[in-house]
Amino acid sequence: MLRPEVLARGSARPALPGGPADFTEAWLRNRRLSEHTRDAYRRDVGAWLAWCAGREIDPLRATFLDVNAYGRALEATLAARTGRPLTPATVARRLSALSSWYDFLVKLRALDANPVTAADRPRVDRDHSATVGLTPDEVDALLAAAEAETGPTAARNRAAIALLADLGLRVGELISLDVADLGTERGHRSVRFVGKGGKVRRRALTPGTAYAVDAYLTARAAAQRVTVPELTGPLLVTATGARLDRHSVFRLVRRLARTAGIAAWAKLSPHSLRHAFATTARAEGVPLEDVQDAMGHADPRTTRRYDRDRHNLDRDPAYAIWAARARRRG
Template sequence: MSTRHWLANFLDAQAAEAGAAQNTLQAYARDLTDFTEWLARGGKGAASAAQADIEDYLVHCDAQGLARSTRARRLSAIRQFYRFAFDEGLRDDNPAIQIKGPGRDKRLPKTLQLEEVDRLLEAARQTGRGKVDRLRNTCLMELLYATGMRVTELVSLPVASCRGDPQMLLVRGKGGKERLVPMSPPARAALNNWLKARDDAEAAAKAKGKPAFPFLFPSGGKTGHLTRNRFFLLVKEFAVTAGISPERVSPHTLRHAFATHLLAGGADLRTIQTLLGHADVGTTEIYTHVLEDRLRELVFDAHPLAQEERRKASGGTSSDG
């Protein structure tokens, strides 16, 4: 079996058995295509590659200036690929099993202040060619900030799941995993307003013989719903209107703001992990940077030695009750 067939079978298995999302499958395909093409240039295929070849490929990626996170992702794809090959009996060994990756940079996620989020939400209410566009834009941003959904989860929401003024939404995340996310009163109000405008527009379209759309944010494009790229551009427009640098704002920035502001408000990591749909709480721990100021204030306000120092500074006295 050729390397090309190995790769096709691996992607089919990921889609059918692991329930991998389309974006994940595309990432696997890109990374493994780059790897197998590199092997082919050296006269080798997936069946003959050894551990040293994979290590040489990672050195090659480093020499190209690829980020540590990209190299870690590519090694992860190669590991999954060879685990599949071993499990399927395509190889009697796994040449990637003992390779240690470069790890990932634990960079703090970009986030926004509460006041900046308020300005973005206000900008969404003002941006659009007409009232319907403005209602849609408001709903998009209110839902994103209220729930912390991923962009794909948001733009592909089925309209049926949003009927009846729900207090929580059922979201299908990575790998087809479902979770419930609560909605704030402003998000529910924005959703109800958008549903009325959306349904009126759809009724008018039906009268002209056009089909109904199953998505909350419909589009006439191939997907049937607003695309990730279109929403990305919309958010940049909102940033300009809000007087915030567009480079600082993306849909993912709003997801980070959701988590950061919740944590700063007292929510625990496990709750935020559930709301974000993270499989591992370790992924959520990157947000703990916002706890530093809170912890310092807690020690200063509550620790008995700190209280004693404040009493002395104010000229008071202490007593041993």
């Protein structure tokens, strides 16, 4: 059982209302996170609290040894989707969420130190991503499959895939878009959204994406017997008018990939298109910092990890140096 009133350094700690769930909600309210990330962190902390309860460990008295034991338990846990043990990256992410939760409690003076700090976390290769990527030809095939679709949701699906492919949006960013987020800026068609970290961002719509979005909104307005300017609410909606959810987008990507004959269709995700966006942009000579800005990455190393073609010897700078030397020698 949590005991926020425990004493430290001879002085009483400030009272913390409620139990661990209240601590968690207070922590999440103080973080700029998407709703999807909030839910994930909530599950991560809940799993730790359940593990502690099963072993009669007070989370406020847990040590790094307890966290180490929990980490080993996570490493032996089988993922429901794959049936394989959780990856080091997944274990590291869950412990990272737990560490952030404890940091919050330390700031509240509910305990003296974060027990996760001294724990043994799995080593994660920061230069590797488990996401299955797509080649430019495969992205083209996916878009062609969407173009060939007919039916009441075809226009919406084309708009969703175009936004993922041409802008490299995260799935959470895509489904959070509202009609009101569309606009213009200095002659560019644009879309505004809240990115990771709660930062408001704006991206340009390519002519192809703008056409797909306009066609979808025109069809949607006609079905509702209103004009396009009268449309409100979520940009991408279901047949009942509800906001499209991430699970539907996952299913859409895989269904279209299967139709397109992409061998790895069952392993693809919306994030595969985000990786393809980074790889293709870099292959086309877009500077790393511009790709980083477009993707909303705080660290350029993250952008480099998304670039699946970064180790291609065709891009070895030795060639550029040699060519420049050859030109100087005339």
